[in-house]
Amino acid sequence: MAIVAQGICVSLGGRCVLTAADMALQPGEVLGIVGPNGAGKTTLLRVLAGLLRPDQGSVRYDGSTARELGRRALARRVAFLAQDGAATWSLSVEALVGLGRLPHRPPFGAESEADRAAVANAMALCDIAALAGRTLGTLSGGEGRRVLLARALAVDAAYLLADEPLAGLDPGHQLETLKRLRTVAAGGVGVAVVLHDLSLAARFCDRLLLIHRGLRIANGAPGDVLDDAALADVFGVSVLRGQRDGVPFLLPWQPIDARGPTHDGR
Numbered sequence: 001m002a003i004v005a006q007g008i009c010v011s012l013g014g015r016c017v018l019t020a021a022d023m024a025l026q027p028g029e030v031l032g033i034v035g036p037n038g039a040g041k042t043t044l045l046r047v048l049a050g051l052l053r054p055d056q057g058s059v060r061y062d063g064s065t066a067r068e069l070g071r072r073a074l075a076r077r078v079a080f081l082a083q084d085g086a087a088t089w090s091l092s093v094e095a096l097v098g099l100g101r102l103p104h105r106p107p108f109g110a111e112s113e114a115d116r117a118a119v120a121n122a123m124a125l126c127d128i129a130a131l132a133g134r135t136l137g138t139l140s141g142g143e144g145r146r147v148l149l150a151r152a153l154a155v156d157a158a159y160l161l162a163d164e165p166l167a168g169l170d171p172g173h174q175l176e177t178l179k180r181l182r183t184v185a186a187g188g189v190g191v192a193v194v195l196h197d198l199s200l201a202a203r204f205c206d207r208l209l210l211i212h213r214g215l216r217i218a219n220g221a222p223g224d225v226l227d228d229a230a231l232a233d234v235f236g237v238s239v240l241r242g243q244r245d246g247v248p249f250l251l252p253w254q255p256i257d258a259r260g261p262t263h264d265g266r
């Protein structure tokens with residue numbers, strides 16, 4: 001059981017943006033996908049979600065290809081939280097979260113008890129019950145992100161692919177969201193999440209996949225992947241490291257450019 005991608009190559013606009021990428025997402029784990037802007041993280045996630053067909057390579061979902069599964073079965077198995085969810089929809093929050101149940105319902109079929117329970121659970125988990133009657137367009141950016149996460153969770157999929165779910169969230173809601181993803185993984189879901197905050201990625205992910213210029217640079221335990229050399233080479237930063245209650249953390253500190261760290265120490 002896993003999503004397994006092998007030899008994925010993708011060209012966009014005549015440029016190769018992913019080269020021979022291999023990866024696997026196991027049930028019950030939180031896999032962090034990290035890398036600089038433009039590295040190919042979103043492209044990889046879209047391939048895994050079956051939204052973008054790679055030029056080369058294969059993706060298997062618990063052994064089956066997307067074609068063998070069919071679109072509806074794939075949509076039930078893999079939930080996708082996009083980076084840029086539409087914010088102008090005039091549906092109520094509750095109805096919008098209910099869209100996550102569409103792959104479970106026959107065309108024009110009524111909502112089942114299981115649908116209602118999944119929507120209620122997802123709304124409770126994302127702490128948005130109080131927003132149920134509002135529309136997405138009237139919510140703050142951070143509230144909207146929580147609603148779209150709830151829609152993805154309402155799918156009750158075996159795998160959740162989340163592209164920058166922390167974007168626009170304040171620190172409290174960032175931590176809450178990562179704790180939610182850990183709760184979801186503890187229930188057996190395989191969670192792949194694109195993150196820019198390396199400190200949070202190291203703290204909350206079981207494993208990290210580091211991508212740079214469309215290439216997989218490293219894959220393993222956060223402490224092994226985020227070593228000083230990789231952070232300097234890939235992100236061009238030096239970091240401060242510390243520990244709290246035995247848990248290591250890191251803080252990006254200085255950009256490193258050809259001239260070395262800035263001279264005034266800031």
Ligand SMILES: Nc1ncnc2c1ncn2[C@@H]1O[C@H](COP(=O)(O)OP(=O)(O)OP(=O)(O)O)[C@@H](O)[C@H]1O
Pocket residue numbers: 012013014017035036037038039040041042043044
């Ligand atoms: N439709 C497209 N046409 C041409 N190039 C594209 C297209 N979509 C993405 N790209 C390019 O592919 C590369 C990878 O993009 P991708 O969105 O996967 O990066 P990312 O790692 O998610 O970046 P970010 O952290 O900035 O969101 C980038 O150089 C981007 O400009």
